[in-house]
Amino acid sequence: MITDPDRHAEKMAKKKASRDKIMATKTGEKGLLIVHTGKGKGKSSAAFGMIFRCIAHGMPCAVVQFIKGGMETGERALINAHFSDLCEFHTMGEGFTWETQDRTRDIEMAAAAWEKAKELILRPGMRMVLLDEINIALRYDYLDVAEVVDWLAAHKPGTVHVVLTGRNAKEPLIEAADLVTEMELIRHPFRAGIKAQAGVEY
Numbered sequence: 001m002i003t004d005p006d007r008h009a010e011k012m013a014k015k016k017a018s019r020d021k022i023m024a025t026k027t028g029e030k031g032l033l034i035v036h037t038g039k040g041k042g043k044s045s046a047a048f049g050m051i052f053r054c055i056a057h058g059m060p061c062a063v064v065q066f067i068k069g070g071m072e073t074g075e076r077a078l079i080n081a082h083f084s085d086l087c088e089f090h091t092m093g094e095g096f097t098w099e100t101q102d103r104t105r106d107i108e109m110a111a112a113a114w115e116k117a118k119e120l121i122l123r124p125g126m127r128m129v130l131l132d133e134i135n136i137a138l139r140y141d142y143l144d145v146a147e148v149v150d151w152l153a154a155h156k157p158g159t160v161h162v163v164l165t166g167r168n169a170k171e172p173l174i175e176a177a178d179l180v181t182e183m184e185l186i187r188h189p190f191r192a193g194i195k196a197q198a199g200v201e202y
Contacts, residue, residue, distance in 0.1 A: 023164070029158040032178040033152060036168035037135055040183030041201075047130050047163045048075045055083050059127035062088040062120040066113045067133035073202040090116050093133070103140075110142035118151065121160055128161040135166025138173065145170045152176065 034050075036043035054061040064080070068091060079087045092113035113134075120129045138145045149172050156162060164173065174180050196202060 011066055015054070017163075020084040020191075031156065031158050031177075033176060034056045034161060034163045034179045034181075035135075035169050035173060036163065036165045036183065037167060037174075038181075038183035038185070039167060040093065040185040041188060042183050043165040044132050046181070046183075047132065047165050049077075050161075051087060051128060051130055051164060053175050054128045055079075055086050058086065058121075060086055060125050060171045061128040061130070062123075062126065063090065063132060064113050064132045064134075065089075065091045065094040066110055066137045071202065075200065079147055086107075088120065091149040094115060103142075106140070110137040110187070111116045114148070118155070121152075121156055121162060126157075126160055128163065131165070132133045133166040134164050135169045135173070137166075138170050139166070145172050149173055149176045153166070 034047075036047055045090075048063075051061050051063060053099075076089050076091065079089050090113070093109055113131075113135075117131050117134075119127060120126060134143070134148075137143050138148065150163060151177065164177075169180070
């Protein structure tokens with residue numbers, strides 16, 4: 001570790017020059033296919049952070065929740081109360097698979113959510129669409145991953161970001177994505193008997 005202020009400044013100046021050179025080559029812009037997966041907490045939370053960035057920039061955006069049911073969440077309450085002019089929020093699921101216990105109904109709801117997602121992705125002026133927990137629907141084959149990936153490749157407008165969250169993202173989706181983040185579980189309070197809490201989980 002460098003402790004001398006002059007040597008530190010010299011090192012940082014070199015690093016900045018190198019970084020500026022790299023950044024000068026990054027001029028492209030496109031609508032991204034973004035996947036948040038993994039066993040760790042934070043997949044939907046990170047995605048909602050991007051939705052709120054879009055809202056802050058005045059960019060039209062939308063959320064389609066594939067699995068989560070009717071339980072009130074902080075993000076949905078905030079968006080519906082204050083930002084519904086910029087962000088549509090559609091909770092299409094009826095709860096996690098162990099709650100519904102009805103595969104036929106789950107498949108029907110996932111199909112309806114996917115149709116709504118396609119409609120929103122194609123809507124003129126849309127900037128970002130969050131497909132929350134779609135990876136769960138894909139994992140249980142409520143939706144065909146090949147159909148989803150092929151449709152996005154063929155029809156997603158070049159200016160629209162699509163964010164797909166949920167554990168166990170399938171390989172074809174990972175291969176198609178521009179940005180993939182895997183949340184790693186190191187420790188979780190649930191294992192210590194702590195329930196999901198407002199402001200943290202919902």
